[in-house]
Amino acid sequence: MKRGKKAEAAEPASGDEDNETATPKKAKKGKEPEPPILYEDHPDVTAAADGRKANMKITSWNVDGLRAWVKKKGLEWVREEAPDVLCLQETKCNEKSLPAEITSMPEFPHKYWLSAEKDGYSGVAMLCKTEPINVTYGIGKEEHDKEGRVITAEFPAFFLVTTYVPNSGKGLVRLEYRKTWDADLQAYLLGLEESKPVVMCGDLNVAHQEIDLKNPKGNKKNAGFTVEEREAFTTLLAAGFTDSFRHRYPEQANAYSFWTYMMNSRSKNVGWRLDYFLLSEGLMPGLCDSKIRNQAMGSDHCPITLFLVV
Amino acid sequence: MKRGKKAEAAEPASGDEDNETATPKKAKKGKEPEPPILYEDHPDVTAAADGRKANMKITSWNVDGLRAWVKKKGLEWVREEAPDVLCLQETKCNEKSLPAEITSMPEFPHKYWLSAEKDGYSGVAMLCKTEPINVTYGIGKEEHDKEGRVITAEFPAFFLVTTYVPNSGKGLVRLEYRKTWDADLQAYLLGLEESKPVVMCGDLNVAHQEIDLKNPKGNKKNAGFTVEEREAFTTLLAAGFTDSFRHRYPEQANAYSFWTYMMNSRSKNVGWRLDYFLLSEGLMPGLCDSKIRNQAMGSDHCPITLFLVV
DNA sequence: CGTTGAATG
DNA sequence: CATTGAACG
Numbered sequence: 001m002k003r004g005k006k007a008e009a010a011e012p013a014s015g016d017e018d019n020e021t022a023t024p025k026k027a028k029k030g031k032e033p034e035p036p037i038l039y040e041d042h043p044d045v046t047a048a049a050d051g052r053k054a055n056m057k058i059t060s061w062n063v064d065g066l067r068a069w070v071k072k073k074g075l076e077w078v079r080e081e082a083p084d085v086l087c088l089q090e091t092k093c094n095e096k097s098l099p100a101e102i103t104s105m106p107e108f109p110h111k112y113w114l115s116a117e118k119d120g121y122s123g124v125a126m127l128c129k130t131e132p133i134n135v136t137y138g139i140g141k142e143e144h145d146k147e148g149r150v151i152t153a154e155f156p157a158f159f160l161v162t163t164y165v166p167n168s169g170k171g172l173v174r175l176e177y178r179k180t181w182d183a184d185l186q187a188y189l190l191g192l193e194e195s196k197p198v199v200m201c202g203d204l205n206v207a208h209q210e211i212d213l214k215n216p217k218g219n220k221k222n223a224g225f226t227v228e229e230r231e232a233f234t235t236l237l238a239a240g241f242t243d244s245f246r247h248r249y250p251e252q253a254n255a256y257s258f259w260t261y262m263m264n265s266r267s268k269n270v271g272w273r274l275d276y277f278l279l280s281e282g283l284m285p286g287l288c289d290s291k292i293r294n295q296a297m298g299s300d301h302c303p304i305t306l307f308l309v310v
Numbered sequence: 311m312k313r314g315k316k317a318e319a320a321e322p323a324s325g326d327e328d329n330e331t332a333t334p335k336k337a338k339k340g341k342e343p344e345p346p347i348l349y350e351d352h353p354d355v356t357a358a359a360d361g362r363k364a365n366m367k368i369t370s371w372n373v374d375g376l377r378a379w380v381k382k383k384g385l386e387w388v389r390e391e392a393p394d395v396l397c398l399q400e401t402k403c404n405e406k407s408l409p410a411e412i413t414s415m416p417e418f419p420h421k422y423w424l425s426a427e428k429d430g431y432s433g434v435a436m437l438c439k440t441e442p443i444n445v446t447y448g449i450g451k452e453e454h455d456k457e458g459r460v461i462t463a464e465f466p467a468f469f470l471v472t473t474y475v476p477n478s479g480k481g482l483v484r485l486e487y488r489k490t491w492d493a494d495l496q497a498y499l500l501g502l503e504e505s506k507p508v509v510m511c512g513d514l515n516v517a518h519q520e521i522d523l524k525n526p527k528g529n530k531k532n533a534g535f536t537v538e539e540r541e542a543f544t545t546l547l548a549a550g551f552t553d554s555f556r557h558r559y560p561e562q563a564n565a566y567s568f569w570t571y572m573m574n575s576r577s578k579n580v581g582w583r584l585d586y587f588l589l590s591e592g593l594m595p596g597l598c599d600s601k602i603r604n605q606a607m608g609s610d611h612c613p614i615t616l617f618l619v620v
Numbered sequence: 621c622g623t624t625g626a627a628t629g
Numbered sequence: 630c631a632t633t634g635a636a637c638g
Contacts, residue, residue: 064622064623064638065622065623065624067623067624068622068623068624069623090623090638092623092624092625093624118625119624119625120623120624120625120636120637121624121625121636121637167637167638169637169638170637170638223638260621260638261621261622261638262621262622263621264621265621300621300622300638374629374631374632375631375632375633377632377633378631378632378633379632400629400632402628402632402633402634403633428634429633429634430627430628430632430633430634431627431628431633431634477628477629479628479629480628480629533629570629570630571629571630571631572630572631573630574630575630609631610629610630610631
């Protein structure tokens, strides 16, 4: 496996995780600038606790419109990052309209696309350096599958599932649908796990705990931070999945992967952590690092990257 | 009255109109570049045949979206042109969304806006240096007036009507409505004329004769060059109006005011003359010049300018 | 605030 | 080909 420059320059894991996970002193006055996000300054950890080197680098990014994101040089960042697998959400692009810059990308000879019935809505993609054993689309329920939200790739040691979870909408108009989705997705993942461990990544459209968004108090009635969405996430973790970022950085505040375009939220780091890598129990010993690439621009989400040994 | 630099630099009318109206030799081979449009190189004529100097300069422009046109520096051209009255069509903007650049323009202290019921559709405006005696909106028929297509300003010596005539649509789906419109507009104009002569300007959405568009043969079934639209225009002229440009330049070919954005039509001068100043009989002795400003960019139409003595 | 297709021209 | 508001986020 080839890895990107940053990964190759990184030192192996060395017991310095305590520093990385230290919570910076919280600014008490509302208008003061937030403390820097220290974990981002740390080099990627590319070996597991047992010393094995990562052999799988996976990046996930909600691109909020693939065509605009390509124009904004999203692919140049991807080339630098050089993951083995690139998972994209909210492509909003059917296969016939894909820009040549991405369909012809030689770094990823194996490309999988899924779009919604409705044009310009939802849509996910997975691009791979090495060919998966098998690739499937959707989760086997027409109600969900017409929205183009899930691609599953089977690799020798695990399933990789990328998903764009339905937004519950303004006024929570789609929260009921979302609850059906959450139950059906969990059932799907547990089904997969009967044969192999699973990595699930993507825009899960929920901030799990108060630490996962800037303004928890004001958002308890808003899509992405309702009790229902948060509890479904808790239930999924209880069923055997681990939130890899939070596992690595249990106390890290101000670490977000989404900022609304409105009100200059990103420059003020008023954000949400909505993008995740969840890992089955069996994969946890191989977890090297789980990072949020909050400097990468081109969407209202930033990419996240997982380093894994399998 | 203040006039623009170009107008003040122009010599008075001097009997050289024959040169201005000479038809350039027509290129016979289809792919050869069209001859230059000679009349455009001539200075504006700012006096009438009887020697009186123009005291009214009126510009009309279909801006195809006022907000985009402002961003494309349409107003800078207007400042250079410095007309006494500026008539705009297809503003596609309700009054609350007007850019400050135009609502605050000191050159035109008197501004009149009309938009369609449907947002982002149709809409006309009239901006004046001096205040009209009276201004009215529409032509008194609800069916037409909800589309925001006519503003009438009464000046001491004449009515000025600016209009955006309904397009008959792809497949002529709206030709029947257009025929109603053409009849009703003519009735409206003749009603005005009973008290004062009339100048009507705007996007009339018809090329009158074969000379008025590049490809007459191919457009006989298309909106803007159907027999019905052309005959309605002929009927209007027969009722006492004169096409001021064609009167001044009776043989001038390749003189267009509209080019579709498609197929690089403008760079090839594959266009239509759709924008007009029509004058009542009584105003004809005061006609100085009627020009097509085909160098002005910012829309798929270019502006036209009338010089008049009243 | 920003992306997308639909309507309109 | 270009502008606009609607849907969605």
